[in-house]
Amino acid sequence: MPSCVHPAVPPGSLSISAQPILAAGAFRLRPWRLTDVAGLVSVYAESDIQRWHARSMTEVEAARWVERAGSAWAEETEASWAVEVRGALAGRMTLKLDLTEGCASTAYWTRADYRGSGLAPRALVVASDWAFSIGMRRVELEHSTRNSASCRVASKAGFVAEGIRRDGALHADGWHDMHVHSRLARERPVQ
Numbered sequence: 001m002p003s004c005v006h007p008a009v010p011p012g013s014l015s016i017s018a019q020p021i022l023a024a025g026a027f028r029l030r031p032w033r034l035t036d037v038a039g040l041v042s043v044y045a046e047s048d049i050q051r052w053h054a055r056s057m058t059e060v061e062a063a064r065w066v067e068r069a070g071s072a073w074a075e076e077t078e079a080s081w082a083v084e085v086r087g088a089l090a091g092r093m094t095l096k097l098d099l100t101e102g103c104a105s106t107a108y109w110t111r112a113d114y115r116g117s118g119l120a121p122r123a124l125v126v127a128s129d130w131a132f133s134i135g136m137r138r139v140e141l142e143h144s145t146r147n148s149a150s151c152r153v154a155s156k157a158g159f160v161a162e163g164i165r166r167d168g169a170l171h172a173d174g175w176h177d178m179h180v181h182s183r184l185a186r187e188r189p190v191q
């Protein structure tokens with residue numbers, strides 16, 4: 001049956017270009033590369049990352065993860081960046097893209113030695129501003145109700161709290177209620 005609506009972002013409009021590098025003062029968001037594999041393995045060995053992202057990563061899995069990030073850009077399903085501070089891997093910012101609905105959902109972390117300086121919220125603002133610039137209308141984020149640091153990231157990046165998805169995600173210690181936030185294109189830019 002033909003669709004009665006037009007996609008928010010026309011299919012094919014992203015993959016005709018290389019994934020952008022988003023520079024923002026002291027840090028930048030750049031596509032993943034195979035030289036990140038060792039960094040990814042060490043990040044996913046951290047207990048906080050395993051707790052909130054519910055996985056660890058071997059070298060082989062990390063290499064596949066990097067390759068998948070590249071193919072997901074080509075398929076227009078995801079834009080995933082390494083957050084780099086002075087050339088070093090400091091974090092991750094990923095937007096899962098639904099171009100038809102104009103909606104992106106986020107996943108992020110900051111390496112333990114870079115936490116506490118506002119890196120994740122600033123990277124989130126940069127990534128969501130980019131999403132709005134290509135025509136997306138909503139960026140959403142959800143975190144376990146037990147992850148107060150991630151809730152602070154959402155607030156600092158100007159994401160409005162919307163509600164709780166009960167038993168929304170399975171973690172190693174069982175089901176967690178998930179707190180949902182969003183930022184809309186029509187809302188004022190974050191200062």
Ligand SMILES: CC(C)(COP(=O)(O)OP(=O)(O)OC[C@H]1O[C@@H](n2cnc3c(N)ncnc32)[C@H](O)[C@@H]1OP(=O)(O)O)[C@@H](O)C(=O)NCCC(=O)NCCS
Nearest residue numbers: 048049052108109110115116117118119120143149150152
């Ligand atoms: C949640 C996380 C992404 C925040 O990243 P960040 O770059 O440190 O963000 P901020 O500097 O804005 O800190 C956010 C909150 O983390 C907490 N925090 C501050 N310093 C911290 C540190 N050294 N270590 C851990 N948490 C710290 C504080 O509650 C802070 O809020 P505040 O600024 O109001 O005090 C990061 O702690 C992380 O990667 N945690 C593990 C993975 C994770 O939770 N991912 C998100 C899943 S939804």
